[in-house]
Amino acid sequence: MRKGNRWLPVLFWTLISFLTLFPIYWLFVISVKPAVELFSTPSVILSDVYWQNYLDVLGDRTLRGYMINSLVISTGNAVLCTLLGFMACYALSRFDLPGKESIFFWTITNRMAPPAVFLLPLFLLLTQVYRIGDFSLADTRTGMILVYCTFNLPFAIWTLRPTLDGIPKELDEAAYVDGASAWKVISEVVFPLARPGLAVTLILTWVFAWNEYLLAATLTNFNARTLTTGLSEYVTTTGTEWGIMAAISVFTLIPALIIFSLVQRHIVTGLTFGAVKG
Amino acid sequence: MNIALKIGASALALSFAAGMAAAQDDSFWKEAGAQFEGVTLRGVTEATPPSNYIKDVLAPQFEELTGIRVDIETTSWDQMYDKAIKDMEAGTGIYDMVYIEQDIVYAYLARDFLTDITGTLEEKPELKSPTFEESMLTSFAEFFRDDDGHLYGMPVEAFIKPYLYRTDLFSDPEIMAAFEEQTGRELAPAKTHEEYTEIAEFFTQWGKDHDMDLWGATAQAHTGHAASWYEYFESVAPTFGVYNWGIDPENNYAATVENGGRMNSPEAKEALKWWLHLRDIAPPESVQSTWTEVATTFAAGRAAQGLVYGENAAWIASDENQSLVVGNVGVALPPLAEGVLEDAESGEGYLGYYDGGAFGLPVTSKNKEAALLFLQYIAQDELQADWALAGSRITNDATYDDPEVQALNEELGGYFDMLRDQGELFGGAPAYPFHAQVREATAPIFYSILTGDIGPDEGLDQMAAKAEEELSSLGYRE
Numbered sequence: 001m002r003k004g005n006r007w008l009p010v011l012f013w014t015l016i017s018f019l020t021l022f023p024i025y026w027l028f029v030i031s032v033k034p035a036v037e038l039f040s041t042p043s044v045i046l047s048d049v050y051w052q053n054y055l056d057v058l059g060d061r062t063l064r065g066y067m068i069n070s071l072v073i074s075t076g077n078a079v080l081c082t083l084l085g086f087m088a089c090y091a092l093s094r095f096d097l098p099g100k101e102s103i104f105f106w107t108i109t110n111r112m113a114p115p116a117v118f119l120l121p122l123f124l125l126l127t128q129v130y131r132i133g134d135f136s137l138a139d140t141r142t143g144m145i146l147v148y149c150t151f152n153l154p155f156a157i158w159t160l161r162p163t164l165d166g167i168p169k170e171l172d173e174a175a176y177v178d179g180a181s182a183w184k185v186i187s188e189v190v191f192p193l194a195r196p197g198l199a200v201t202l203i204l205t206w207v208f209a210w211n212e213y214l215l216a217a218t219l220t221n222f223n224a225r226t227l228t229t230g231l232s233e234y235v236t237t238t239g240t241e242w243g244i245m246a247a248i249s250v251f252t253l254i255p256a257l258i259i260f261s262l263v264q265r266h267i268v269t270g271l272t273f274g275a276v277k278g
Numbered sequence: 279m280n281i282a283l284k285i286g287a288s289a290l291a292l293s294f295a296a297g298m299a300a301a302q303d304d305s306f307w308k309e310a311g312a313q314f315e316g317v318t319l320r321g322v323t324e325a326t327p328p329s330n331y332i333k334d335v336l337a338p339q340f341e342e343l344t345g346i347r348v349d350i351e352t353t354s355w356d357q358m359y360d361k362a363i364k365d366m367e368a369g370t371g372i373y374d375m376v377y378i379e380q381d382i383v384y385a386y387l388a389r390d391f392l393t394d395i396t397g398t399l400e401e402k403p404e405l406k407s408p409t410f411e412e413s414m415l416t417s418f419a420e421f422f423r424d425d426d427g428h429l430y431g432m433p434v435e436a437f438i439k440p441y442l443y444r445t446d447l448f449s450d451p452e453i454m455a456a457f458e459e460q461t462g463r464e465l466a467p468a469k470t471h472e473e474y475t476e477i478a479e480f481f482t483q484w485g486k487d488h489d490m491d492l493w494g495a496t497a498q499a500h501t502g503h504a505a506s507w508y509e510y511f512e513s514v515a516p517t518f519g520v521y522n523w524g525i526d527p528e529n530n531y532a533a534t535v536e537n538g539g540r541m542n543s544p545e546a547k548e549a550l551k552w553w554l555h556l557r558d559i560a561p562p563e564s565v566q567s568t569w570t571e572v573a574t575t576f577a578a579g580r581a582a583q584g585l586v587y588g589e590n591a592a593w594i595a596s597d598e599n600q601s602l603v604v605g606n607v608g609v610a611l612p613p614l615a616e617g618v619l620e621d622a623e624s625g626e627g628y629l630g631y632y633d634g635g636a637f638g639l640p641v642t643s644k645n646k647e648a649a650l651l652f653l654q655y656i657a658q659d660e661l662q663a664d665w666a667l668a669g670s671r672i673t674n675d676a677t678y679d680d681p682e683v684q685a686l687n688e689e690l691g692g693y694f695d696m697l698r699d700q701g702e703l704f705g706g707a708p709a710y711p712f713h714a715q716v717r718e719a720t721a722p723i724f725y726s727i728l729t730g731d732i733g734p735d736e737g738l739d740q741m742a743a744k745a746e747e748e749l750s751s752l753g754y755r756e
Contacts, residue, residue: 035600036577120364127370138372217357218364221372222320222349232354233325239570239590239600 024253031246038242053247063248066230069141070210071255073226076145077152078206082198084149085156086164090186092157093164094172104161107154115151115214122147126219139221147215152205159204163197164190199266203259210256227252304343306408307655311344314648318347321375321637321649322361325352326589328435328669329377332637335664336656343655346648362640366391371642374649378431378638380421381707386638387424388711393639393646395653396428405647410654414674416698421706422636431636432653433673437588438697438704439513439631441613443467444582445691446606447492453484467583467610471517471552474583474613481582482559496584497557497564498572501728505568507721510553512631512707513585518549518615521627522708523716525745531754533745541742542735545615550727550734557728565728577601585612587633588693592670595690609691611700619703628705634671672697712752719748 030038032049057063088107092100126138126147137143167190175185191198213228220229231248234241323329329352337348353361362376366386378386386392399406412419412429422431447453448465457465457480468474478494485492498509511523524541525533532539540546557564561580563571573590575581579602586594593600595607612630621627637656639649655661657673663680666672670690677683678698687694707713720741727737749755 036598036602123364123370124368127368127372138370217353218360221322221351221361225351229353229357232357233352235354236324236326236570239573239593 027246027249030242031250033243035239035241035243050243053243054250056244057247057251063227063230066225066227067251069220069224070226070228070252072141073144073148073224074206074209076141077148077209078202080145081149081152081156081205082160082202084153085160085201086191086194086198088153088157089160089164090190092161093167094169104157107157110150110154118150119215119218122150122215123218138219139223141224144216144220144224144226147219148205148209148212152208155208156201156205159201160194160197163194167193196266199263203263206259207256210252307340307343307651310405310407310651311346311648314344314346314645314651317645317648318349319374319645319649319652320349320351320372321377322351322353322358322365322373323375323377323434323637324355324358324635326435326669328665328671331665331668332434332656335668336661337652339661340652340655344651346652348652366640366642369642371640371644373640374643374645375637375652376640377434377635378422379635380418380633381713383422383431383636383638384707384709384711385713387430391638391640391642392430393641393643393650394424394428395430395432395639395650398646398650402647405650405654407651407654407658409658409660414657414659414676416673416675417702418632418634418673418706419636421632422638431638432657433634433636434656435589435636435669435671436632436634436673436697436701437591437671438701439585439587439612439633440591440693440696441467441610442576442584442586442591442594443608443610444579444603444606445608446603447481447582448608456480456484467608468613469611471613471615475552475555477583478556478559491561491578491580493559493561493581494583495556495560496567496572496575496581496586497553497560498567498569498585499553499557499560499564499728500568500571501565501725503568504717504721506728507717507724508569508631509585510550510724513612514553515546515549516628516630516705517612517618518545518552519618519621519627520546520549521621521705522710523745524742525708525710525716525749527708527710530756531746531749533749534739534742537746539742539746541745542738547735547738550738554727554734577603579603585630587631588697589633589670591693592690595693596686605689607691609693609696611696611703622703629700629703630705632701632704632706634673666694712749712754715752716745716748720744 026044029044029046031053032046032051034050034052037043091097092104097103123138126143127136130137137146171189171193172185175189180188211228212226213232216224216226217229217232220226227248231245234245234248321332323332329350333350333352337350341347351361358377359382362373364370365372366376378392383392396412415433416436418436419429419433422433423429448467454465457477460480461476465477468477474495481492481494484490485494498505500506515521515524520540520543523533524539524543524546525531526539529538533541535543561575563575567575569587569590572584573586573594576584576586577590577594577600591607591609594603595601596604598604614629618627618629622629637653639646639653643649659674659676662672662674662677663683666677666680666683667686670686672678672683672694675698678694683694710716723732723737723741723744726732727734732740746755
C-alpha cells in the first residue's frame with residue numbers, strides 16, 4: 001500500500017508535466033511538417049522531419065531583422081525599466097516622501113486599462129507630437145523601448161518594492177557610519193542584496209516586451225518591427241502558413257528559455273524576497 | 279533574299295526595335311525618377327503572393343531604374359487596414375501607397391482618402407509613362423473608378439470566385455456509373471442549384487459508404503466571422519438573382535420586400551436554405567471555416583466540389599506542398615437559377631464575386647508624384663507575366679497571351695480563360711460607402727441563423743429591417 005502511494009505523486013507530476021509540455025511538443029511537430037500534411041490528417045506522432053520551415057525562416061533576411069529588433073527593444077526596455085524601477089523603489093523605501101503610498105499606487109494605474117486604450121494617443125504622440133523636423137520616435141527602436149516603459153515600469157516598481165523594503169535600513173546606516181557616500185551605499189550595499197529581485201524584474205519585463213504584439217503592430221512599420229508582428233504576415237487570405245509560424249514561434253522560445261535557465265535560481269528567491277519581513 | 283535570310287533580317291530588325299523601345303522606356307524612368315532623388319516611398323499591403331512579388335521583385339527593379347527607394351510593409355489583413363486607415367485619418371503621411379481591397383474603395387472615396395490617378399496624370403503629363411494606358415487594364419479596374427470614370431487605384435490583384443470540382447472523382451468510372459444509376463443523369467459539373475445539391479448529397483453518401491474523408495460540398499459557414507456573411511451575399515444570393523445584397527439604391531436604399539428591396543425576398547430565402555442544407559452535408563469544419571479554411575478543406579481532398587476564391591484556386595491546383603489534389607481540379611461557373619446568366623450578360627446582375635485589390639495613393643502622401651510613377655511602373659504589360667506566374671493574378675489584358683501564363687492556365691483547369699472570357703459576368707462589391715456598417719449591423723442576426731437560434735425566413739426578415747434601420751440612421755434613406 002505504501003509502495004503504491006509512492007508512485008502516485010510521480011504519476012501525478014508526470015501527467016502535469018505532459019499536459020504542460022504537450023503544447024510545446026505540438027508546436028514543434030507542426031514546425032517540422034509540410035503544409036500538405038497539416039491540412040489533411042495531422043498526426044501527433046513525429047515521423048518524418050521536414051526542416052524546410054526552419055530553413056525558410058533562417059534564410060529570410062526580413063525575419064532576421066525582426067529578431068534583432070525584438071532583442072534590442074526587449075533588452076533595452078528591460079534594462080531601463082529595471083534601473084528606473086530600482087531607483088524609484090529606493091526612494092520610496094528609504095525616504096519619507098509626502099504621499100509616497102499614493103505615488104506607489106498611482107504607478108500601477110497605467111496597467112489597469114487595456115493597452116488598446118493607449119494605442120491612438122501613443123500613435124499620435126510618436127508620429128506627430130514628439131517630432132523635430134523629419135525626426136520622430138515613430139517606428140524606431142528607441143521609441144518602442146520608451147513606449148513599453150508605460151506598462152513595464154509600473155510592473156517593475158511593484159515587483160521591486162518588496163525587495164527594497166526587505167533590505168534592512170540598518171545596513172545603509174552602518175555603511176553611512178563607516179563613511180560611505182549615498183552612491184556607495186546604493187551601488188555596493190543595496191544593489192547587490194537586491195539582485196534576486198532585480199533578476200526577476202529584468203526577466204519578466206524582458207518577456208513582456210519580447211511577446212508584446214498590439215503596440216508593436218501599430219507603432220512600427222519598416223524599421224522597428226518585431227518578431228511577433230512578423231508572425232502576422234503569415235496569416236493571409238490565401239492561407240495561413242502554420243509550419244513557418246510554428247518555426248518562428250520555436251525561435252521566439254529559445255532566447256526566453258536561455259535567459260530563464262541562466263537566472264532561474266534567482267527567480268524563486270526574488271519572488272519571495274521580503275515576503276516575511278521581520 | 280531567301281526565306282531564312284528574310285526571317286533573320288526581320289528578327290534582327292524586331293530585336294533592334296524592341297531594344298530601342300526598351301531603351302526609350304528606361305530613359306523615361308531614369309529621367310522621371312531623377313527629380314525624386316533621395317525619396318523613399320512607403321507602402322502597406324497584405325502579405326499575399328502578389329504583394330510579396332511587388333516587395334521582393336518590382337520594388338527593387340524600380341529602385342534600380344529610378345533611384346527611388348520603395349519600402350513595402352506586408353502584414354495581416356486586419357493590421358493592414360488598421361494602419362492604413364489610422365494613417366489617412368490622422369494625416370500622418372506615413373504611407374505613399376496603400377492596398378485597397380475592392381469592397382472598401384467606396385468608403386475611402388466617400389471620405390476623400392484617395393488621390394485621383396486619372397486627374398493627376400492629366401494635370402501633370404510629364405509624369406505619364408509612355409508605356410501606361412488605363413485601357414491596358416482588365417475590366418476589374420472599373421471597380422476602382424468614381425462616377426466620372428477616374429481611376430483611384432492601380433489594380434494589383436484580381437480573382438473571381440469560381441466553382442471548383444474534383445476532376446479525378448468526376449471522371450472515375452465507378453463513381454460515374456453509381457451516380458448515373460442513382461440519379462438517371464450523367465455526372466458533370468452542376469449548372470443548376472438542384473444539380474449541385476444532388477452531386478453534394480451523392481458524394482457525401484459516397485464518402486460515408488466507402489469510409490472516406492470526403493463530402494459533397496464546402497461551405498464558408500463560420501458562425502461568428504464575416505466570411506460566412508460574405509459567402510451568402512457575395513457568392514450564393516447572386517446565383518439566385520439577388521444582387522447587391524438585396525438593397526436597391528435606386529429605390530431609397532430599400533432592403534425589405536415591403537419597401538421594394540430583396541434582402542428578404544422569396545429568392546433570398548430559397549438561396550439561404552439551399553446554402554444551409556449544403557453546410558449541413560459539408561465537412562464538419564465548415565461551421566468554423568472562413569475563406570482560408572474552405573480552401574484548405576478542398577486542398578486536403580475532403581470535398582468533391584465547392585465555391586472557392588480564385589486566389590486559392592491557383593495554389594490548390596498547382597502547389598504540391600500545400601495541396602493533395604494537384605492536377606485534379608476543374609473550374610466551372612457557379613450553379614445558377616434561371617435568368618441569372620442573362621442578367622449578368624446584360625449587365626443587370628452578376629454570377630459571383632470579382633475579388634481583388636489595388637494600390638491607391640493616399641491624399642496624405644508626401645511623395646504623390648514619385649508614387650504615381652511607381653504605380654505606372656508596376657502596371658506595365660511586360661512585367662505582368664512573371665507576376666501572374668508568381669501570384670496567379672491578372673490585371674492587364676495582355677497578360678493572358680503570354681505562353682507561360684497559358685501553360686499555367688492549363689494547370690489551373692482553364693481558370694485564366696474563365697477570368698478573361700467570363701470575368702465580366704462577375705461583380706465586385708456594390709458601390710456602397712456604408713458597406714462595413716450594414717454588414718456589422720446585420721451580421722449578428724445572420725450568425726443567429728447559422729447557429730439555429732432563428733429560422734432563415736424570420737432571420738432574413740429581421741436582417742432586411744435592420745439594414746433599413748441602419749441606413750436610415752446613416753442618413754441614406756429618406
